[in-house]
Amino acid sequence: MSWPYIVTYVSYIFVIAAYAFKVAKIAKMPLHVRWDLYPIPHEKGHQYGGSYLEESEWWTKPQERSALRSISYMLKRYFLLNGYFRRNKKYWMSLYPWHIGFYLIVFFHVLAFIGALTIVTTGGTIDAASTSGFGIGLYYLTLVVAVASFILGSLGSIGLLTERLVDKGLKDYASPTNYFNYIFFLIVFLSGLFSWALFDPTLSAYREFWKGLITFQYAAVEPATYTHIILFSLFLIYLPFTRSTHYITILFAFFGVLWGDKPNLRGGDMEGDIKELLEKPVSWSAPHIQSGKKWSDVATEGVEPE
Amino acid sequence: MTKRTKVKDISQDPPEQLLHIAAQELMPLPCCQGELSIDPPIRPLTEEQKGRYECSFDGISAVRLTKPQSRQDEDKLVAGFLSGLKKLLSKEDNWTFLQPLTISLEYCAKCQICSEECPIYVASGRQEIYRPTYRAEVLRRIINRYLKRGGKALARFTGNDVELNWTTIARLAESAYRCTLCRRCTQACARGIDNGLISREIRKVFSQELGIVAPELHALGSVKQLEVGASTGISPQAFEGMVEFMEEEIEEKTGRKIKFPIDKRGADILLIHNSGEFMSWPENPEAFAIIFEAAGVNWTLSTELGGYEATNYGLWYDDVQFARIALRQAQVAKDLRVRKIVIGECGHAHKASIVTADRIFPPELNIPRESCLPVLEEIVLGGKLKLDPRRNNFPVTLHDPCNMVRSMGIVEPQRRIVRAICPQFREMEPHGVKNYCCGGGSGFAIMNSMNFPDWRSGISGRMKMKQIIDSFQDVLDPSIQKYVCAPCSNCKGQFRDMFIYYNIAEQYNIVYGGLVELIVNAMVDIPAGYLEVEEAPVVEEVPTTDREAVV
Numbered sequence: 001m002s003w004p005y006i007v008t009y010v011s012y013i014f015v016i017a018a019y020a021f022k023v024a025k026i027a028k029m030p031l032h033v034r035w036d037l038y039p040i041p042h043e044k045g046h047q048y049g050g051s052y053l054e055e056s057e058w059w060t061k062p063q064e065r066s067a068l069r070s071i072s073y074m075l076k077r078y079f080l081l082n083g084y085f086r087r088n089k090k091y092w093m094s095l096y097p098w099h100i101g102f103y104l105i106v107f108f109h110v111l112a113f114i115g116a117l118t119i120v121t122t123g124g125t126i127d128a129a130s131t132s133g134f135g136i137g138l139y140y141l142t143l144v145v146a147v148a149s150f151i152l153g154s155l156g157s158i159g160l161l162t163e164r165l166v167d168k169g170l171k172d173y174a175s176p177t178n179y180f181n182y183i184f185f186l187i188v189f190l191s192g193l194f195s196w197a198l199f200d201p202t203l204s205a206y207r208e209f210w211k212g213l214i215t216f217q218y219a220a221v222e223p224a225t226y227t228h229i230i231l232f233s234l235f236l237i238y239l240p241f242t243r244s245t246h247y248i249t250i251l252f253a254f255f256g257v258l259w260g261d262k263p264n265l266r267g268g269d270m271e272g273d274i275k276e277l278l279e280k281p282v283s284w285s286a287p288h289i290q291s292g293k294k295w296s297d298v299a300t301e302g303v304e305p306e
Numbered sequence: 307m308t309k310r311t312k313v314k315d316i317s318q319d320p321p322e323q324l325l326h327i328a329a330q331e332l333m334p335l336p337c338c339q340g341e342l343s344i345d346p347p348i349r350p351l352t353e354e355q356k357g358r359y360e361c362s363f364d365g366i367s368a369v370r371l372t373k374p375q376s377r378q379d380e381d382k383l384v385a386g387f388l389s390g391l392k393k394l395l396s397k398e399d400n401w402t403f404l405q406p407l408t409i410s411l412e413y414c415a416k417c418q419i420c421s422e423e424c425p426i427y428v429a430s431g432r433q434e435i436y437r438p439t440y441r442a443e444v445l446r447r448i449i450n451r452y453l454k455r456g457g458k459a460l461a462r463f464t465g466n467d468v469e470l471n472w473t474t475i476a477r478l479a480e481s482a483y484r485c486t487l488c489r490r491c492t493q494a495c496a497r498g499i500d501n502g503l504i505s506r507e508i509r510k511v512f513s514q515e516l517g518i519v520a521p522e523l524h525a526l527g528s529v530k531q532l533e534v535g536a537s538t539g540i541s542p543q544a545f546e547g548m549v550e551f552m553e554e555e556i557e558e559k560t561g562r563k564i565k566f567p568i569d570k571r572g573a574d575i576l577l578i579h580n581s582g583e584f585m586s587w588p589e590n591p592e593a594f595a596i597i598f599e600a601a602g603v604n605w606t607l608s609t610e611l612g613g614y615e616a617t618n619y620g621l622w623y624d625d626v627q628f629a630r631i632a633l634r635q636a637q638v639a640k641d642l643r644v645r646k647i648v649i650g651e652c653g654h655a656h657k658a659s660i661v662t663a664d665r666i667f668p669p670e671l672n673i674p675r676e677s678c679l680p681v682l683e684e685i686v687l688g689g690k691l692k693l694d695p696r697r698n699n700f701p702v703t704l705h706d707p708c709n710m711v712r713s714m715g716i717v718e719p720q721r722r723i724v725r726a727i728c729p730q731f732r733e734m735e736p737h738g739v740k741n742y743c744c745g746g747g748s749g750f751a752i753m754n755s756m757n758f759p760d761w762r763s764g765i766s767g768r769m770k771m772k773q774i775i776d777s778f779q780d781v782l783d784p785s786i787q788k789y790v791c792a793p794c795s796n797c798k799g800q801f802r803d804m805f806i807y808y809n810i811a812e813q814y815n816i817v818y819g820g821l822v823e824l825i826v827n828a829m830v831d832i833p834a835g836y837l838e839v840e841e842a843p844v845v846e847e848v849p850t851t852d853r854e855a856v857v
Binding site for chain 1: 310312313386389390393397398399401402403404405406408409410412413414415416417418419421422434437439443462463464465466489492493494495496497498499500503513514515516517524529626627629630633646660661662663664665666667668669672674676677679680681683684711712713714715716717718719738739740
């Protein structure tokens with residue numbers, strides 16, 4: 001087995017495991033107290049930021065919630081980055097292509113895999129002269145997605161690098177790691193562009209490579225393609241060490257915290273969790289806290305039932 | 307222009323003051339138009355105060371942290387702070403906020419989109435140390451460098467260049483009290499990063515681990531509340547006396563004999579006010595009594611320890627104090643066997659009791675809690691009172707307490723009331739969930755240490771002052787009295803001080819007050835003039851549609 005194949009297997013396994021680990025770490029954190037922030041899209045009064053707490057005796061009334069609205073709101077955040085657009089268009093002009101470059105480069109590799117799988121399982125071809133419409137469609141889609149990702153990702157990386165260097169407010173908060181990231185990601189995108197433009201205009205080498213990954217029959221491909229594949233694998237391995245997990249943690253931040261307005265109703269499913277949390281020991285050291293006692297004891301000190 | 311301050315400058319030792327606030331750099335106010343004589347300066351600390359207290363952050367002392375006497379003092383603070391930070395990041399010690407805090411610490415892109423949303427940063431003339439990401443970034447760099455594996459070794463590459471020393475920690479403590487926790491910055495963040503929460507959690511480390519906290523919030527605030535009964539120092543006996551006083555005052559003003567229901571078992575509502583109302587604005591709880599009695603509400607006040615005080619300063623700095631107060635209030639309600647708790651006009655008490663404490667109540671203390679605003683809306687719009695909006699025929703604007711709108715989504719009930727009873731109502735811009743903080747949020751309104759009041763009027767309240775003046779631009783003539791309706795005790799406290807600071811009452815004849823006072827002022831069976839606000843010349847005929855339908 002040639003080593004680019006090994007690196008690719010390792011990178012995919014690693015990125016999935018590392019993301020799963022990081023997400024599990026956040027997901028397994030204990031139930032936190034409520035810290036809502038309005039407007040909340042699932043609320044009936046979302047247009048002006050209203051909540052169910054605007055109703056007298058809200059606990060006796062059914063709550064109208066629209067999960068669809070929250071999902072739609074979140075999709076706009078993911079795919080339009082509309083918050084940035086509204087508040088800083090100049091920054092958005094770099095950030096947007098950068099993000100879209102990321103989405104598309106991952107999508108491109110998925111399409112290359114689907115293409116290879118199609119070839120392996122049906123014996124068909126993925127090219128402009130394919131006998132099936134699917135083959136032709138997939139060929140052009142892969143081409144458009146890949147080239148768009150290389151160009152947008154490169155432009156975004158250059159734009160963000162420049163913004164960080166020029167804008168004082170951004171520069172003061174940037175670390176050498178930030179600059180490394182922009183440059184490394186730029187190299188990844190440019191390597192793809194270079195390989196496509198000079199050596200592999202149909203991107204067939206990627207499908208060949210993926211065929212090898214699927215069938216364990218490893219074929220040699222262009223060194224330029226190898227270079228991009230290895231860089232992309234390193235990119236995948238590096239991703240979990242960046243703040244890229246925000247693609248997932250944003251769901252916890254919004255659905256769990258800022259929009260997490262689920263009340264603790266009597267007899268509801270939170271009571272068990274709360275009881276357990278109140279049994280936790282308190283070990284803070286300030287004089288007004290009695291370290292070593294349980295939360296329930298420390299918090300109810302002086303609260304004497306009748 | 308002052309030198310641009312960098313994040314790592316916070317650890318510069320020996321310390322030079324990071325920011326010297328210069329009046330000419332502050333955001334101009336519409337009233338001032340370059341004339342700083344009516345834009346009072348922030349008074350510097352005296353030499354004695356400078357020698358005694360840490361003030362190298364910006365020349366202000368909110369925490370009153372005394373300077374160390376020895377190297378041992380310095381080392382003790384550093385060790386204690388690190389120990390507290392470890393607890394802050396542990397699920398055993400910080401289950402209350404661990405997940406929101408972790409997300410906010412680890413996933414900020416430092417894109418600075420939030421900065422322009424911060425009224426303190428903008429009003430200060432965009433001073434770097436007031437940027438919402440500044441203190442969060444300091445904390446982040448300390449954690450990454452001193453608590454994470456390989457943090458020190460990789461510090462140059464990761465940019466975690468903040469050195470941990472006494473000065474860093476002392477300045478960080480002060481900086482946590484330069485954010486009102488209004489969370490406007492969080493609304494702007496695409497990733498949901500909550501710099502307001504980070505400020506709150508920094509305060510928490512100092513309080514829960516080191517016992518360092520603004521004294522007005524702790525020793526003179528929540529501790530006093532738990533010991534005496536109210537953060538204002540009102541004991542149960544004193545409270546009973548105040549109730550008698552309010553009954554007499556109602557009779558004097560209105561001719562009505564109203565007996566406040568006290569410790570009435572089985573009442574529908576246990577009404578809890580911010581005790582500051584009894585001290586400074588008794589007309590507010592009096593107005594509640596007049597309205598509830600007129601509407602036939604089955605309500606009560608409590609004289610039990612903690613049962614007549616809605617404030618919960620723990621919300622701003624300490625989970626343990628927060629839980630103690632919330633549970634005590636619930637216990638009082640349980641003992642009285644009331645159906646529900648209604649919180650009076652106090653923003654942070656709303657959020658503390660109704661929202662944040664929700665997940666600390668065991669079932670037996672989980673008494674339903676709600677805001678007074680929907681209750682009042684039902685009374686006013688439900689036609690339970692005879693109201694004449696013409697009695698409120700003067701320019702009125704509505705201030706939105708952050709805790710009610712941004713943190714709870716209670717936006718329209720108060721508006722529907724004001725629209726119904728105030729013919730000259732006008733909105734501030736922006737308003738509702740996009741409002742600006744009064745500048746006294748997160749405890750600032752009651753913090754009066756040294757020159758801190760100058761800072762909170764001059765900087766943290768500056769944007770609100772601008773909004774208020776802007777909203778009355780067409781009626782600035784001092785012959786027309788104008789009313790800022792602020793249904794929150796702390797906001798009113800801030801307006802009281804800020805209006806004096808800017809001499810607003812005299813210059814523009816702008817006064818402030820609560821919502822219930824406006825309602826009572828419009829009640830036709832109460833003698834006119836409950837609110838001592840002169841009617842403005844009638845700008846236009848009072849509409850005869852919706853508003854009269856209420857009457």
